[in-house]
Amino acid sequence: MTQPTQQTDNQARRLLTDMLDAALAVAQPDRCLRDYLPEPVKGRTLVIGAGKASAAMARALEQHWPGDLEGLVVTRYGYAVPCERIEILEAAHPVPDQAGLDAAKRILDRVKGLTEDDQVIMLISGGGSALLPLPAEGISLEDKQSISQALLKSGATISEMNTVRRHLSAIKGGRLAAACHPAKVVNLLISDVPGDDPANIASGPTVGDATTCSDALAIVDHYDIHLPQRIRSGLESGWFESVDPDDPRLSRVETHLVATPQKSLEAAAEVARKAGVTPMILGDSLEGEARDVGKVMAGIARQVRHYGQPVTPPCVLLSGGETTVTVRGDGNGGRNVEYLLSLATALAGQVDTWALAADTDGVDGAAEIAGAVVSPSTLERAFGLGINPLESLANNDGHGFFQALGDSVVTGPTLTNVNDFRVVLVL
CATH class of the missing domain: 3.40.50.10180 (Glycerate kinase, MOFRL-like N-terminal domain)
Structure with a gap:
């Protein structure tokens, strides 16, 4: 399976972080x-x-x-x-x-x-x-x-x-x-x-x-x-x-x-539009086990990639809400990174698909890390480092997984909090 070029990967990651920045900016107290x-x-x-x-x-x-x-x-x-x-x-x-x-x-x-x-x-x-x-x-x-x-x-x-x-x-x-x-x-x-x-x-x-x-x-x-x-x-x-x-x-x-989370999703959607990418807001209050939500979102991304439904690429799927994690392992957790790790394993390296998820307060779980980014090369790079994604997921160790890949998103204290921000980009 052919991976995207480095330029495409960089552009995708930049668009994801630009959308997160817009979501945070509109919720800053000095603005709202x-x-x-x-x-x-x-x-x-x-x-x-x-x-x-x-x-x-x-x-x-x-x-x-x-x-x-x-x-x-x-x-x-x-x-x-x-x-x-x-x-x-x-x-x-x-x-x-x-x-x-x-x-x-x-x-x-x-x-x-x-x-x-x-x-x-x-x-x-x-x-x-x-x-x-x-x-x-x-x-x-x-x-x-x-x-x-x-x-x-x-x-x-x-x-x-x-x-x-x-x-x-x-x-x-x-x-x-x-x-x-x-x-x-x-x-x-x-x-x-x-x-x-x-x-x-x-x-x-x-x-x-x-x-x-x-x-x-x-x-x-x-x-x-x-x-x-x-x-x-x-x-x-x-x-x-x-x-x-x-x-x-x-x-x-x-x-x-x-x-509110909805206002932040709308701000992110506007960034996507200006970049020539169609946004679809799936909801500002999606809940459930993080790993289950990840599987569902991967299914929607596959539908978009293969059938152009419910929206045609290039597009972004935006969602907010607060998932939950039932802790079974001894990893250092985080509901957003657990969602992303589940999403990555379900996508199985799908070409031209990236994702970002982060807690808008800058802290995902107990770690001083907001979230992470998934790319088409995530699983390949993990296996190259000797890391089994399914084992990391079973151990609730999303943060450890993405830190090892250098794909953590660290914002520091954002001085706001409008719940989790999730975006899947399909080019």
């Missing part, structure tokens, strides 16, 4: 936040935030806010940016730590005593759930860490994980918004979740929660997550119930999505 800022009020304006993009959101807010401002936000280690009036804290993600617990306590304390004349601007983005690990009464930080790690390895969807998190928290599931009552609350959200449901962005600390303790219990039982008896009893009794969307304390809450 200003159109959603509320008017100043008679009283205080307090800024509270949590998430991987929250510090960059705070800086953008400071730059465009016309009046007095104060506040406190928490972001992931390494994602802080300098602000003048808003204090920036850092904590661990994806498994919470003591710094996150201390930050959550300070945030709840900061919103005490507000009046009807005050307003709170909430800057919430993906990652905020782990960064606000304030457990409900009777639950320890160690409990939260253990349950979080188990959920991350279980294959549970982000929606399922957040349902559990909301019901074990003293700050999520609308509790932070309720604590701000009677002040006005303006939520400015960067979505990293399939469907853009505000209740699932950072586990919804500032919006009501329609799920119940029974829902959370059903999820942990389905994935066989061990719970200490005191926590199970709290869920069974409804003691850990979250704040209902109709709770009167939430009557002055308004919510705006300032950046």
Whole structure:
């Protein structure tokens, strides 16, 4: 099978990275936040935030806010940016730590005593759930860490994980918004979740929660997550119930999505059009096991390559969402690289087909790597290095596989988070 020329390979890779850059650029807080800022009020304006993009959101807010401002936000280690009036804290993600617990306590304390004349601007983005690990009464930080790690390895969807998190928290599931009552609350959200449901962005600390303790219990039982008896009893009794969307304390809450996965996919599609390549957006909320999604996407790419359906080459297949990985091996993981490794093995070196997948926050799994690139030569080069792709996939070692090939995508902290970005290029 004839491989593409080096020039063609370089051009394909450049187009893929240009599309990723466009997807990230349109979701940058300094670009997307200003159109959603509320008017100043008679009283205080307090800024509270949590998430991987929250510090960059705070800086953008400071730059465009016309009046007095104060506040406190928490972001992931390494994602802080300098602000003048808003204090920036850092904590661990994806498994919470003591710094996150201390930050959550300070945030709840900061919103005490507000009046009807005050307003709170909430800057919430993906990652905020782990960064606000304030457990409900009777639950320890160690409990939260253990349950979080188990959920991350279980294959549970982000929606399922957040349902559990909301019901074990003293700050999520609308509790932070309720604590701000009677002040006005303006939520400015960067979505990293399939469907853009505000209740699932950072586990919804500032919006009501329609799920119940029974829902959370059903999820942990389905994935066989061990719970200490005191926590199970709290869920069974409804003691850990979250704040209902109709709770009167939430009557002055308004919510705006300032950046979403769909907007980023559309920005990438425009880059493809300008390059003379037809874009097709398959969806912004594709979920499922990463390796299964990889097989499905490979099937679509084969259909395009051989039959010109559902779109004629040259084209790109764009998708977003958040896949899951059920960890069985001891590799260093990453859902985007697991998806790509599965895609590569299913394509089996299909000529004129490349792919890129990356987490838009710059961190795929626990590695400081955003994702990777697949080319027609991926499998051939791997075997040349003595690496068996199927063995790497079975061991959940996507990052190890692509690092060995030099095909990792490293962005560093992107200061935003609009979920996973996936593109397949068929020339």
